[in-house]
Amino acid sequence: MALRQYLIEEVALDCAEGLLSRREALRRLGLLGVSVGGAATLLAACSDSDDAGTTSGATPSTTVPSSLATTGVGGEEIRFPGPNGELIGVLAPASPVRGAVLVIHENRGLTDHIRSIPARLADDGYTALAIDLLSEEGGTAGLPSGGDATAALGDAPPERLIADLRAGLDELERQAPDAKLAAIGFCFGGGMTWQLLAAGEPRLSAAVPFYGPFPEGAALDGSPNAAVLGIYAESDGRVNATMPAAEAALTAAGLTYELRVFDGVGHAFFNDTGERYDADAAAQAYQAMLDWFAANLA
Numbered sequence: 001m002a003l004r005q006y007l008i009e010e011v012a013l014d015c016a017e018g019l020l021s022r023r024e025a026l027r028r029l030g031l032l033g034v035s036v037g038g039a040a041t042l043l044a045a046c047s048d049s050d051d052a053g054t055t056s057g058a059t060p061s062t063t064v065p066s067s068l069a070t071t072g073v074g075g076e077e078i079r080f081p082g083p084n085g086e087l088i089g090v091l092a093p094a095s096p097v098r099g100a101v102l103v104i105h106e107n108r109g110l111t112d113h114i115r116s117i118p119a120r121l122a123d124d125g126y127t128a129l130a131i132d133l134l135s136e137e138g139g140t141a142g143l144p145s146g147g148d149a150t151a152a153l154g155d156a157p158p159e160r161l162i163a164d165l166r167a168g169l170d171e172l173e174r175q176a177p178d179a180k181l182a183a184i185g186f187c188f189g190g191g192m193t194w195q196l197l198a199a200g201e202p203r204l205s206a207a208v209p210f211y212g213p214f215p216e217g218a219a220l221d222g223s224p225n226a227a228v229l230g231i232y233a234e235s236d237g238r239v240n241a242t243m244p245a246a247e248a249a250l251t252a253a254g255l256t257y258e259l260r261v262f263d264g265v266g267h268a269f270f271n272d273t274g275e276r277y278d279a280d281a282a283a284q285a286y287q288a289m290l291d292w293f294a295a296n297l298a
Helices: 003-016 022-031 036-042 112-123 146-155 158-175 188-199 243-253 279-296
Strands: 076-082 085-092 099-104 126-132 181-186 204-210 227-233 257-262
Touching: 003 022, 003 036, 003 146, 003 188, 022 036, 022 146, 076 158, 085 112, 085 158, 099 112, 099 158, 099 188, 112 126, 126 158, 158 181, 158 188, 181 188, 181 279, 188 204, 204 279, 227 243, 227 279, 243 257, 257 279
Parallel strands: 099 126, 099 181, 181 204, 204 227, 227 257
Antiparallel strands: 076 085, 085 126
């Protein structure tokens, strides 16, 4: 699945599930270059009410465990060298270091939710860096809205995004020189985790894409050292449809892998600032990730 098409479908799904109003969904699809007629077709299942849903992220409907909750920014915002200038990221060093993890954000950029993840990982022994793939646009914080962030990511050449991710791994090597490297990503970031593996990254010892679409026709032979844990949601049919291709590519490349589907949850169930958040499944997925790192980053 092409990432731009994935972003377009994300908007339509959010509208269909009442997380975006039809008006906001039309605006976001327009920013992504979808025609008015094409947008109307995509949004046929949406509510006609302009009061439906939200435009900026929802309040969780369940109590969030303090050990997993987004508690604010977390970590330290840093600038580091990239292929086209400085890149922005949030770094949380661990001591002692059990490994180093690159965190790749969802389609709204480096939000507070993603900014909190490096500190969580550092508490568990992993130096972590959450990269802002909108650094070239001045950073996520400088864009008017989440919809603008999504559109900017849709406009960014995939080659640029991969080069920025490689620069993030370079920075992790500087910050934790003796540590093995891993990458994790969520939604769009899960897709970018697969893209990074497909581009070939022998430095990666582990990767954990959370409900990320597998790129059509991709081979993973260029990342021979990566043990991959794919996290999926039972009700996320759109992304789950790419799972057979992911499994075939992992098998063909001879990689260690596990594809785990969490029952009774939908897309983005790990995001504790969204309406799809599920506290139990999020806690289980986080522990599964830690177990994977313990086995593959030692």
